[in-house]
Amino acid sequence: MNEAEFIAALRTLPLHPGAEGLHDDTATLAIGGETLILTHDAIAEGVHYRPGTDPFDIAWKLVAVNLSDLAAKGATPLGVLIGAVLVEGAERFVEGLRAILTEYAVPLLGGDTISVSPATFGCTAIGRAGAAVPRRDGGRAGDALWVTGTIGAAMLGFEAGDGAAYLRPRPRLAEGRALAPHVHAMMDVSDGLLLDASRLAEASGCTAEIARAALPVAPGADPLRAATWGDDYELLFAAPADFAPPVAATRIGTLTDERAVPLLLDGAAPDFPLGYQHR
Ligand SMILES: Nc1ncnc2c1ncn2[C@@H]1O[C@H](COP(=O)(O)OP(=O)(O)OP(=O)(O)O)[C@@H](O)[C@H]1O
Ligand SMILES: Cc1ncc(C[n+]2csc(CCOP(=O)(O)O)c2C)c(N)n1
Ligand SMILES: [Mg+2]
Structure with a gap:
């Protein structure tokens, strides 16, 4: 099963209307008078970055690729949840997070931390959309x-x-x-x-x-x-x-x-x- 076949199989599950049939980059959740944009992207050692990469850069890239999906919706980030791995030099990961979250004024909402090798990091980003949400x-x-x-x-x-x-x-x-x-x-x-x-x-x-x-x-x-x-x-x-x-x-x-x-x-x-x- 390749990526496209897997996502096609996921489409047979009960989908939220805001999932847009899993045909778009993000989910759209209308709550009250607000439209929230939700997205999740993971990055893994050996696939998205080379082994030995400074954890600062891993953190930056992890958040950046998720904010990029919000950008495509014209959304303003509200916060991120981080799925982290306790890698060697994890304090550099924290510094990288500090740098990108400060740069784009995005607060941390929470996350989870595990120990596993090779490492895979996840991020869920939530944004607030304007009146127009391009698809x-x-x-x-x-x-x-x-x-x-x-x-x-x-x-x-x-x-x-x-x-x-x-x-x-x-x-x-x-x-x-x-x-x-x-x-x-x-x-x-x-x-x-x-x-x-x-x-x-x-x-x-x-x-x-x-x-x-x-x-x-x-x-x-x-x-x-x-x-x-x-x-x-x-x-x-x-x-x-x-x-x-x-x-x-x-x-x-x-x-x-x-x-x-x-x-x-x-x-x-x-x-x-x-x-x-x-x-
Ligand atoms: N494991 C999964 N469970 C639920 N939905 C998934 C899963 N993997 C992908 N999707 C959904 O499939 C669609 C396509 O995902 P894809 O990762 O290609 O989008 P993307 O985030 O724009 O791509 P990229 O990862 O290149 O930024 C999206 O709606 C996404 O939410
Ligand atoms: C070490 C290393 N080798 C190759 C690449 C190239 N690459 C990997 S995944 C991807 C698309 C985005 O990923 P996704 O679709 O999972 O969001 C690209 C362009 C890289 N970044 N690092
Ligand atoms: Mg995308």
């Missing part, structure tokens, strides 16, 4: 497809021996809040721009038609590797063709109703893996 499936034919920042910096950082873009991603919370009221669909780029764009397009019943030359690739990165490696934590969004984003972003293509395949790169369906998938 993956809201894109429409004719929308322009945009991505914030650049892609491939994390890949370069990883290859250069764990540079900052790889270890200390910066969740696009301010950008997400600025974009949320205006976009038709939005998600963060965790598994590779092409794979995530194909997911947004497929959920929206469209085809993402992307121009390779338009990809905002980090200096020195090969465009196709950058667009399929992942760990970018930029925001990918679909918006009306005449929308001018209020944040630094690059137009990479268009959503169309071609629909035979979820993604066309320079007019052709790629014959290589579009991104990172857990086996």
Whole structure:
């Protein structure tokens, strides 16, 4: 069973309406007059970071990847719960948590601590959404497809021996809040721009038609590797063709109703893996 098959099996369980059929990055919980956004992501030694990584960086990345999912909903973080492992140098984990929680003004709600090797850390992040909560499936034919920042910096950082873009991603919370009221669909780029764009397009019943030359690739990165490696934590969004984003972003293509395949790169369906998938 691979990741997609496993999630498909989970869909047969009783699902909360706010789970969006497990087709989105987060759950949406309307309570009273508020809309809460809930998300959980885990990171593991050997899969998401190398053995020997400073626990400070593990803590930063753990929280950052979860805040990134809140950013895609335009949400403001309310707090996090941390599933921690008592690794060697755990005091550095606490310092890393202190750094990112201070940087983004996010208080700690709680968590749990165990001892296990190799280590896997979990984080549940809870945010408060604004009036508009962009989903993956809201894109429409004719929308322009945009991505914030650049892609491939994390890949370069990883290859250069764990540079900052790889270890200390910066969740696009301010950008997400600025974009949320205006976009038709939005998600963060965790598994590779092409794979995530194909997911947004497929959920929206469209085809993402992307121009390779338009990809905002980090200096020195090969465009196709950058667009399929992942760990970018930029925001990918679909918006009306005449929308001018209020944040630094690059137009990479268009959503169309071609629909035979979820993604066309320079007019052709790629014959290589579009991104990172857990086996
Ligand atoms: N073990 C699980 N139990 C319940 N729901 C799950 C489980 N694993 C994944 N899901 C749900 O499946 C959907 C897809 O999950 P996925 O992890 O791909 O989303 P994501 O968080 O955007 O991805 P990424 O981990 O790359 O950020 C989400 O709705 C998620 O809540
Ligand atoms: C040591 C090491 N090797 C490879 C990678 C690349 N990588 C692993 S998981 C993932 C996608 C996001 O994960 P998820 O989908 O679980 O949120 C990416 C891009 C890495 N980060 N560290
Ligand atoms: Mg996500």
